[in-house]
Amino acid sequence: xxxxxxxxxxxxxxxxxxxxxxxxxxxxxxxxxxxxxxxxxxxxxxxxxxxxxxxxxxxxxxx
Numbered sequence: 001x002x003x004x005x006x007x008x009x010x011x012x013x014x015x016x017x018x019x020x021x022x023x024x025x026x027x028x029x030x031x032x033x034x035x036x037x038x039x040x041x042x043x044x045x046x047x048x049x050x051x052x053x054x055x056x057x058x059x060x061x062x063x
Contacts, residue, residue, distance in 0.1 A: 017038050
C-alpha cells in the first residue's frame with residue numbers, strides 16, 4: 001500500500017474518532033476504552049502492513 005494511502009487512512013480514522021468523541025455523548029470511561037481499541041487496531045494494522053507478523057511467524061518456542 002502506498003504511503004499516501006496510509007496517511008489518508010490515518011487522517012480519516014482520526015477525523016472519525018474525533019467526530020465520535022466530540023458529538024456522541026458517552027461516559028468518559030467508555031470513550032477512553034473506544035480510543036484505546038482504535039489506537040491498538042491502527043497500530044496492529046500498520047504493523048501488518050509493514051510485515052511484522054510475517055517475521056513473527058518464523059519464531060518458534062520449544063521444539
